[in-house]
Amino acid sequence: ETGVTQSPTHLIKTRGQQVTLRCSSQSGHNTVSWYQQALGQGPQFIFQYYREEENGRGNFPPRFSGLQFPNYSSELNVNALELDDSALYLCASSLGPTDTQYFGPGTRLTVL
């Protein structure tokens, strides 16, 4: 176990709704990265937060947004959900932005 936790485990939403996913990083880690993994695909980088600031962003629209809190836990928010947003959402924590990333178990989001 990596010590990275995510909640909820599963979530079902309908198109147009908004969702918030949560991640608690491993003790001592100040960086959280979020990835989207569609079925049968490798994870795709969404963005990274380092010391409460967005440190980099992948090719995802602005309706994907995030936060990092002073305790380095993080949230991923997705607005105006689309069917294609159905995926496993993974967060990974690391000691710093370029250090080894350790993944949590993921949140499986289904959009109907």
Place this chain on the structure above:
Amino acid sequence: QKEVEQDPGPLSVPEGAIVSLNCTYSNSAFQYFMWYRQYSRKGPELLMYTYSSGNKEDGRFTAQVDKSSKYISLFIRDSQPSDSATYLCAMIPNSGGSNYKLTFGKGTLLTVNP
């Protein structure tokens, strides 16, 4: 062309077989290479981390990097049913402002049959 190509399989082998998993990449900026194992409905777990060309061994696992050919491999010796999982290769560039972003292959689904 995708930056990282990985044959998704599926790959099915008998227990005790040697397994070879491979990825190719097109971006010469990739300098750090990782292999993750992902069990069904779980997050990826880091198996191996390499930087230089050559071999790195850890127990039954050997990671091989050939930067001149842009080709990486993971070998599993004496494969066990517990090795049944999806294996993902991942890479990070050395610089260029994105040396924090993991780029993954699609993953290869491996089944080891008892």
